[in-house]
Amino acid sequence: MASRSSRFKPSHRGAHPSIAEELAAKAAEREQAGEDILYLQVGQPSTGAPAGVAEAIARAGEVSPLGYSSASGMPELKERLSLQYKELYQAEVDPGRIIITFGASGAMLLAIIGCFDEGQRVALPQPFYYGYRHAIATLGVECVLFETSMENDLQPTVADLEAIEGEIDGLIVASPGNPTGSMVSPARLKELAEYCEQRGIRFISDEIYHGIVFDDETPQSTACSYSEEAIVVNSFSKYYSMAGWRLGWMVVPDYLEASIASLAHNLYLCAPTPAQVGALHAIDCREELDGHVERYRRNRDVMLNGLPSVGFDRFTAPHGAFYLYCHVQHLHEDSVAFCVEMLEQAGVLAAPGSDFCPNTGQHYIRFSYAGATEQIEEAVHRISRWRGGA
Numbered sequence: 610m611a612s613r614s615s616r617f618k619p620s621h622r623g624a625h626p627s628i629a630e631e632l633a634a635k636a637a638e639r640e641q642a643g644e645d646i647l648y649l650q651v652g653q654p655s656t657g658a659p660a661g662v663a664e665a666i667a668r669a670g671e672v673s674p675l676g677y678s679s680a681s682g683m684p685e686l687k688e689r690l691s692l693q694y695k696e697l698y699q700a701e702v703d704p705g706r707i708i709i710t711f712g713a714s715g716a717m718l719l720a721i722i723g724c725f726d727e728g729q730r731v732a733l734p735q736p737f738y739y740g741y742r743h744a745i746a747t748l749g750v751e752c753v754l755f756e757t758s759m760e761n762d763l764q765p766t767v768a769d770l771e772a773i774e775g776e777i778d779g780l781i782v783a784s785p786g787n788p789t790g791s792m793v794s795p796a797r798l799k800e801l802a803e804y805c806e807q808r809g810i811r812f813i814s815d816e817i818y819h820g821i822v823f824d825d826e827t828p829q830s831t832a833c834s835y836s837e838e839a840i841v842v843n844s845f846s847k848y849y850s851m852a853g854w855r856l857g858w859m860v861v862p863d864y865l866e867a868s869i870a871s872l873a874h875n876l877y878l879c880a881p882t883p884a885q886v887g888a889l890h891a892i893d894c895r896e897e898l899d900g901h902v903e904r905y906r907r908n909r910d911v912m913l914n915g916l917p918s919v920g921f922d923r924f925t926a927p928h929g930a931f932y933l934y935c936h937v938q939h940l941h942e943d944s945v946a947f948c949v950e951m952l953e954q955a956g957v958l959a960a961p962g963s964d965f966c967p968n969t970g971q972h973y974i975r976f977s978y979a980g981a982t983e984q985i986e987e988a989v990h991r992i993s994r995w996r997g998g999a
């Protein structure tokens with residue numbers, strides 16, 4: 610659509626469209642023209658909320674208007690999450706330290722606004738979840754991108770932090786990671802959290818993919834176990850299969866409880882109450898949710914069995930989340946052009962690495978295997994045929 614000229618302009622903060630979104634729009638056009646497209650670029654479960662969530666909300670709605678909750682969230686949900694830290698990690702987290710948010714995205718915004726002033730520097734390991742880079746910059750905080758190595762599955766180490774030029778005020782780590790699906794071991798997470806605490810660097814641990822972990826050799830661990838100064842960000846979008854409900858949470862040090870809750874109140878009053886009621890129910894649906902994790906594991910294995918023989922043989926260890934981050938420089942110089950070719954010639958859409966890493970992203974693509982197993986099997990079949998395999 611031709612844009613209308615106006616004397617009113619967007620703010621200097623601007624917006625940064627993602628390349629993956631642009632490719633998804635291209636794919637949708639092809640689909641409308643009758644092509645059958647498999648969307649493996651999208652990082653969300655293909656399943657809905659667990660059974661019983663809608664009924665739990667309907668029941669709650671009979672006895673309450675489901676109006677605003679307190680800014681930090683429903684006490685029952687905070688207490689249940691606190692108990693879950695004990696059940697899953699043997700970690701003591703007082704319910705008062707938990708703030709319910711608009712997804713992990715909302716939690717990260719509160720963490721950045723609540724902990725850093727303009728001009729302070731927050732380090733983000735490359736590759737990263739692309740939203741964070743722009744959110745940090747939009748808030749006037751400097752985002753310091755730094756290198757990680759394939760040897761460490763593109764996850765950060767203390768040595769990587771020490772190589773950053775100048776002082777940093779914060780660090781964000783995601784394990785399992787997006788786009789990598791790789792994990793930081795409990796020992797390394799402890800080392801990073803302690804290093805940051807000792808140097809006055811605010812450690813922010815994004816644990817949104819916890820629960821979607823495949824091997825006992827690479828267990829998940831929470832930064833709550835290692836540092837009371839750490840901020841932990843989590844969400845109901847992934848393991849709990851409730852991406853559209855826009856609900857997450859954060860754990861903050863006790864001296865930040867009141868200020869972060871006030872910030873939440875000032876910015877948006879509270880997270881949606883029906884979603885909080887639904888989430889309280891979803892926490893106890895582990896059997897159904899673990900069934901999804903089993904499917905992700907099967908999907909991952911379909912990819913690992915089918916893709917290496919047709920050239921996709923270099924990737925970070927896929928121990929969690931639902932991503933395979935493949936190095937494709939030997940197949941094409943430019944991952945955006947490569948994704949376009951794959952879309953046009955195989956009818957499969959993957960995400961080019963450029964959204965996740967300005968330095969090396971053109972050499973990587975990310976497959977998401979969150980869909981149905983038949984879809985992943987068909988995608989591997991089409992890619993193999995395209996690359997001259999089966």
Ligand SMILES: Cc1ncc(COP(=O)(O)O)c(C=O)c1O
Pocket residue numbers: 652711712713714715738783786787815817843844845846852856857
């Ligand atoms: C690593 C990571 N953090 C945060 C988010 C944002 O998630 P939410 O839906 O909870 O806002 C995503 C979404 O894909 C993600 O991959």
